[in-house]
Amino acid sequence: MTVSPPLLDWSPTEDAGNVRTPWGVLECPDIDLHASAELADRWATADGSPLLLIGVFDSDGAEVVSFGSTGAVRTFIDLEGYASSIFPGYAPFDDEGNMLEGAAREELEKESELEFNRVCAMLRDHSSTATVAAAALRDWALESGLAAEPVERIKELLGRRDLFVEDTVWALLASLGVRTS
Template sequence: MGRWGAFLYYPSERSPQELYPDLTADPMAGCVPGWTAWDFGRQLPDHFAQTIAAAFGVPLVAAEIWDSDAAMLTFCGHGSELAWSMPIHQDMYIDYIAGPGHAPFYADGTPMSEQDEAELKAQHDRKIESARERVAKTFPVGEAAGRRAVEWAVATGLTPQSVERVAAALGGDNVFVEETIWEIAATLGISVLRE
């Protein structure tokens, strides 16, 4: 069973529990001076990252994690300004938004014919392809994503690594998405790489 929840990184010592006292939010070690990181539990309110950025008046990056498979990064500028978002572990993200395939059985529990099973698979493949096209039109990828992340980091006073290294981290494919997020945070200059 994987992790559900979020990591938050922002330049303030204030706790997110000031705004969300009923949520589990544990501090994480390893940030550069002036920055703090928080590990949120599973139940997250809508727009929690933007709310914290606006209330605390800080830039912020949040990684909302789905079952340790995929995550959505949200980069906020100062205040409530939403700079941009992008999925991490994009193929797994696409699987989530396309929805699960269906078991190859009829309603009465008997196995489907090969023809019906093939049509069921083809329907799911079309849903995956449609989701892939939506993601490609909606989110930056590759060097474009790396460049935007570096621009965000520089604007917030961080010292990121090169666009190429940040882009490589954003496209990481670790088994657990949390490890990819820690690599991204390190390349952006927010934290040291966790062991």
């Protein structure tokens, strides 16, 4: 697999999972929230061909970005699971390492919940609804010459919650017509 300029920091994985040729799986060990948006922008400038980027984080959530003739669209599979990878919460200990109890622990839990909700709100602000994303993903598949399932099925998969988000990702790829083994 040849890596194009927008993907210089990304490398092919030795194990591409069950994705078969001509598709490839790339990995970037230090991805941040803005890396996918930057990649889509760079891809549009350097290449312009359809791109599908799915970032799986700790099997809890996934970011899905598609780029096609209608532009880039971002959504999440299990946004809260993804958010928990960004903000895992606070440790319930004081400065000396003692377990917090009572009002101090309740206050910390309240602060943690508020911060987690802010992270989730920020992610929602930077993503499309499942309806918009499902239509964009289907458009991406059709532009890529794939036989995609109806938008309703794709939307259903974007809202699915599996124990391992990878299971949802494989089902999504299959619904888009990406050949899997």
